[in-house]
Amino acid sequence: MKATKRLIDSVWTLEYEIVNENCIKILHYDNQDAEGYQKEKQLPRCELEETKDRTVTVVWIKPYVPFEYTMVKDHNARKYEVINPQFVFSYIKEKS
Known part of the structure; x- marks a missing residue:
């Protein structure tokens, strides 16, 4: 499954x-992720919660809502x- 988060002019895909x-x-x-850019308005939104050392411990996922530019929990x-x-950044795909 996939979800996205827009940061300025890039789309981060989970x-x-x-x-x-x-x-x-x-x-x-x-x-x-090309699919994240192409289907941004069809995929759910996500928000990652990190510790002080940037370890991801929690993810929030919500259906896409038009004109809602930030994740509303x-x-x-x-x-x-x-x-x-x-x-x-340990989750980034290795380029082949």
């Missing part, structure tokens, strides 16, 4: 797997614990 109703496994997170947003917490 690829993840739902493990159970409260946990996800992050597969990839980067700003080079309301009743439509789901909070997931990350089962594979790592430094935020």
Whole structure:
């Protein structure tokens, strides 16, 4: 599954797997995913919560809402614990 986060002129795409109703496994997170740019308005929004050392521990996911430019953690947003917490840029795909 995928979700996106827009940062100025780039779209960061989170690829993840739902493990159970409260946990996800992050597969990839980067700003080079063509599908994230193409389907930004179809994919859910995401927000990653990090510790002080930039380890991702929680991800919020919410359906895309037109003209909502920041993630609003309301009743439509789901909070997931990350089962594979790592430094935020450790999830970037290796270029082949």
